[in-house]
Amino acid sequence: MITRLYGQAGLSHIRATVLALVSGLLLAAPLLYPPLFALMWLAFVPLLIAVHRATLWQAYVWGLLSGLTLGMAAAYWIIDFLMLSKGYGFMLSLVWGALFWLYTAQLPALIILLFAWLRRRTGLHDYILFPVTTAALCAVFPLLFPFRPGETQTEFLMALQAAALFGVSGLDFIIALVNIMLLHALLRLSRLATLLPALGLVVAWFLYGWYWLGQWDELVARQDTISFGLVQPNERPTLQRSPVYPGYSRAFPPEMEMTQRLAAAGAEIVVWPEARDKDYFQDKAVARAFTNVIDNLDISLIFQDIESSEKGSPASPVVQYNTAVMIANDGQEAARYRKMKRIPFGEYVPLVSDVPALRVRAENFLGEFLNEIAAGQAYEDFTTAAVTMVPLICYETVFPVFVAEAIASVARAETGPGRPGGLLLAMSSNGWFGATRQPYQHVHSAILRAVENRLPMVHVVNNGPSVVALPHGRIIFMSPPQHAGGWLVDVPVASNFDSSFFSQYPHIFRYFLLGLLGACIALALTRLKSPNSRRIDDRQ
Template sequence: MMRLDLSVTKNPLEDAPAAAVVPLACRIMLAALSGALLCIPWLIPHLYWTAWFGWVPLLFALDRTRLPTAMMLGWVTGTLCFAGASNWMVEFAINLKGLSLPLSLGLAAIFWLYAGLSVGLACLVYRWLARAFPGFDVLTFTFSVLGVLAFYPLLFEARFAEAQTQFLPALQGVDLVGAQGLDAVMLIVSVLVFHLLRRRPVWFSGNRAVNVGAAGLVAVWFVYGLSSLNAWDTRVAEWETRRIGLVQPNDPVTLALPKPAPGFSLESPEEMLATERLIKGGATWVAWPEARYKGYFEKYSVRYGYAQRLEKLGVPLIFHDVENRWVEGEHQSFNSVALLGQDGKLADTYRKVQRMPFGEYLPAFFSLPGLKTLSNLFLGEFLRELSAGNGHAYFNMDGMQVIPKVCFETAFPTFVAESVGTEGEGKVLLFLSQDNWFGETTQPFQHRSMSIVRGVENRVPMIHLINNGPSVVASPSGRIITGSRAFARAEMLVDMPFSTESGGSFFSRHPQLFGRFVFIVLGLMMAAALWRDITRRRYTTSPAL
């Protein structure tokens, strides 16, 4: 009997034997090269350009590979990238528990392997989508990486854009689509370079149209960036300035409650003496960074001592402390930021909302019997169970609305954007951090870069005061106004440009829009790919007529 063959024609780009084209060892080396190129900007910021081509070797490695191989190659790239960018985890483990270097390295390696798997899964999704949309890598690869990295459970979402703070023209577009949008542009550039270098005929006419459209999008991004940067530089130059005092004490790392410096007390700390000097220099308000313990909320003598000194100085003070309160009959602790007014009295308080997993709370999974014992054994006193605050706060400084945030709240773009909100005029972001747990590594510099991007996303002036430095003050364009040395004490008087009529952006009004767009596009492509696979199986397994 005649058999009707309705099978789908095999695409020439699909599932060719890996060894027939490029040996697996060469593919692994290409994947490793991508990992190195992607992490270099985190270590050497002026080499930011390497990340724009960082995905190209991986794309060559993935070309015509089967799904398990694609996942393994992506895992290699991701693991090396995260290991290089977060090398400071080794120093953190040593400072936290006094572990040996080999043991700390082993524990960090477990995290790097876990984090790197996110890139491996992204490559798995990409190669699967490439079967349904061969040649359309500019869509399938870009949205696979963006979607999987956004969905994958990490402490913070990976944002390669946050290593681009020295490439200001490229950074400006984040006020429309956030750091994830710049990640997308960087991925598109890598895919376009990949297409140019491999010199393979275009199998589908749609491929050429999509690539041309993607190249046009990149061009528009940079035209917008250059014009926007110039416009913001001109605008900021016309603003008034406010003189602000910042204290960077460089406190030593300790799990125990720190003792005051010799000659000082909790009631009259060393930071207060620095505050007096800054006020004599003309500071209209002063800020201290995140600290282990000040005793302000617990001890009346400390509150009285602060009030006496500040009432004489007549200048507001912002500082961080641990706050213990009874809430509905339950004792709770908060990571809090206090505002003392010109009279020295408590005027407002912000309680940290986005807590640090394993530092300020234990995720539900790790609270299970057995796992909680292990978590407490490793984390020890470093884990301080803190409650989350219930909202943002706005400290009014003579028309300046200061938005205080604590430590790694900088790593949550949507959260920070929501704090700026739909009415961003006159607002300033103030991040208070303590990064001395990570030693003299690249981590504080990376933390500073995160905060600069948050300022550009929301088009507001930004202050990031880091206990051990490098502290920074940046304009809404990301241009640094002033900064301090890392791992040193500093007292800074900053004339910060400010306008009551400027602030806010499209991103601060719609912070989730681009992320939802990514998931929608990726979901549609995955649904189409799944339908294609089901249809192909149905036709290839149909009985003979």
């Protein structure tokens, strides 16, 4: 029936446009509501049908239309973000939001355009070209909030497990492969000889997932647990100095009272999220008060604050860092971690922040939301007798290679027998996005880092939801969003620090994809220059 949609020149423009819109909505649906994860496995199919016999220009336009639909549906929260962070009115926020959606739409547009061009010029099978193009571009295309199909699959645990070998890019590859296989089934394009190897690869991926999902369920059931106290203050987002609430003080904020309650309930480690300034680094009286309370409670406390240093450059003698700090159960500061991956246009301006004249203009334009900070220079770990924690701040959780390299750095530093097991500890604040789905998108994306590196993750978020996930992606706790409170969660942790294949070799599959894509492009260019080159449309 599908083949009857085509005339001599392919689909009509109206039908192709409708299919592109449908594809964009299918791509967006799992980002808005994770239980719809299955839609991602067929989301590209309508768009692929639309561009099957289209020109390259048409392929780009329909890919762009699909990308715009995806952006407007799944990233509608950019309007809230601009209104809260910049104080813009709705119409001005809509204009900037439209530019944001237009840029993010380039990713699906380029995927479809490059795939359409390669399939015309290389003679290689779609089962190679589409998965390689999709996974490679999703891995390297620069986005403020990355789009990776695999990060929509956190409720499909069997699909996640092989990410410990290949990272989320491997799952992106498999999702794209299933999409192109469905297209060929609908249009009856593939012979059995080409279908079987692709089907075998998909089956192998899921058999691996089925086996290791069961193995990890059994493994974590035998592990000892550590009681983590999660504090979620639900503060309103602002870069101004935070108020002192009635009955509290700088030295004794509401978070500290909740910490006392959690300690009394049995917490061994209490974590506060990324939120407003605590004055821990600026006020020695606050620092003494914090350490005295923790010493009396006999727990470890981890929190984030803004740290100032006078070791900057002559142009900027005072620099600030977004810093996580750990106070051990003896009341002594045990470690600090300075955030290394900064948010473009929020914590620095690419190519501008290091030029004083341009920096001033950027500060005037971006206003309050530009809170210029310096990048940290080293990975750190927060270690107790029971656990080695790898700290991550804010959007550091969305960088797979960065997280893997942090774990590898800690693993190299942790030498000797009897070292405690590992855990990913993330502290974030998503209040700038209001009561939207963006905080859910953030924490579900971060869960892939737990699976990739085979470590549990505790992710504490200022406005929620805060999440605890196990090394195979199973969520054992999720707090309600837009709600203040404290929760005690028993987290299984291995007795020894270990990691995954991906943690040790995070670049291998990505470099393989990029190398293969580069070879395809080189082949296409060679055939383009050849006097005997010809257009290749439908190959079996």
